[in-house]
Amino acid sequence: MKVKVIVTLKDGVLDPQGKAIQQTLNGMNFSEVKEVRQGKYFDIEINTNDEKKAKAKTEEMCKKLLANMVIEDYKIL
Amino acid sequence: MKSSVIIFPGSNCDRDMDVALKKFGFKNQMVWHDNQEIPKSDLIVLPGGFSYGDYLRCGSIAAKSKIIKSVIEFANSGGLVLGICNGFQILTETGLLPGILLQNKYQKFICKNVHVKINDKENKYFKNIKKEILELHIAHNEGNYFCSDDEMKSLNDNNQIAVTYCNEKGKEDEKFNPNGALKNIAGIFSKKKNILGMMPHPERMIDKYLSSNDGNFFFENLFENLK
Numbered sequence: 001m002k003v004k005v006i007v008t009l010k011d012g013v014l015d016p017q018g019k020a021i022q023q024t025l026n027g028m029n030f031s032e033v034k035e036v037r038q039g040k041y042f043d044i045e046i047n048t049n050d051e052k053k054a055k056a057k058t059e060e061m062c063k064k065l066l067a068n069m070v071i072e073d074y075k076i077l
Numbered sequence: 078m079k080s081s082v083i084i085f086p087g088s089n090c091d092r093d094m095d096v097a098l099k100k101f102g103f104k105n106q107m108v109w110h111d112n113q114e115i116p117k118s119d120l121i122v123l124p125g126g127f128s129y130g131d132y133l134r135c136g137s138i139a140a141k142s143k144i145i146k147s148v149i150e151f152a153n154s155g156g157l158v159l160g161i162c163n164g165f166q167i168l169t170e171t172g173l174l175p176g177i178l179l180q181n182k183y184q185k186f187i188c189k190n191v192h193v194k195i196n197d198k199e200n201k202y203f204k205n206i207k208k209e210i211l212e213l214h215i216a217h218n219e220g221n222y223f224c225s226d227d228e229m230k231s232l233n234d235n236n237q238i239a240v241t242y243c244n245e246k247g248k249e250d251e252k253f254n255p256n257g258a259l260k261n262i263a264g265i266f267s268k269k270k271n272i273l274g275m276m277p278h279p280e281r282m283i284d285k286y287l288s289s290n291d292g293n294f295f296f297e298n299l300f301e302n303l304k
Contacts (some may be wrong), residue, residue, distance in 0.1 A: 016184040
C-alpha cells in the first residue's frame, strides 16, 4: 500500500526558501500572501496491506530519517 | 598517533584533511563509508563535502551509513571524533552532537575567510593552543547552527560552545556572524568534549603560500595533546 508523509518545519524555525517564495508571490501581485512555509512530501510504497502496520513502520521511518525532530514535524496522511 | 578519515560519496575535503593530518605527524588512513570496521585510531575525522548530494537534509543519509555505527561506538567510548563542515552536519544528524545546521540566513552559499574565537581550552582539541583567534575558511550553504532553548542552556552550562564567529580582535557580534547561527556558534563539543563539530575548515589553512597558517596551530596542538 501507499503511505504519504508530509514533513514541515516547526513554528519559529527560520525558512529562507519559504520567505523567498512569499516575496516572489508578493512581487507577482499576490499581495494577499502573508507567509509561505516550504515542506517536503514523500510517497512511500510499502510491501503490506495491513494499514496499521504500515503506519507504525512509517512513523518509525519519520522519526529515524525522514524528519529531524529538532526542527521538523511530520504528518502521515 | 593514528587517525582515520571517513570518505562518503560526495566528500570533497577528505584529501585535504589527509594532507593536513600527515603534515603534523598523524599516521592517517582513509576509510570508505561502506566498511563496518574502523582501523584502530586515536582520532576519527568526518570530512567536509556534500555527502550524498545533501539529499533529504545535509548529512542525514551519511548519518545512517554502515560505518557510522562504529563511529558512534568509538565516540561513546570516549574516542576523539572531529567533524568539519559536512562532518559537523553528519554529527548532528547522528545525534552525537545536539542541534542542526540550517540553511544560511541570507540563502547564499558562503565561501570566505572568517575569524573564530576559541571559547574553551579544557579539552584535547584546544588545550595549550598558542592562538585564541584563528583565521579559518568557511564554505557552506547550511551552516546556520540552531537548537532548542533547552539544548542551548545545556551547551552553555557545560561549556560546550567550542568556537564562535568574531572579528580579528575576537569581538563577537552579529556583524561578524556569516550565516545567522545562534550565538555566533561556529562549532560545539559533546558533553565529554571528545567530539568536536565545526563549520570552519582548519585543513584549508595549513600553507601560508596558499592561504594562511592558522590551521597549523590547530593540528600541531591536537597532535601534541594526543601524544
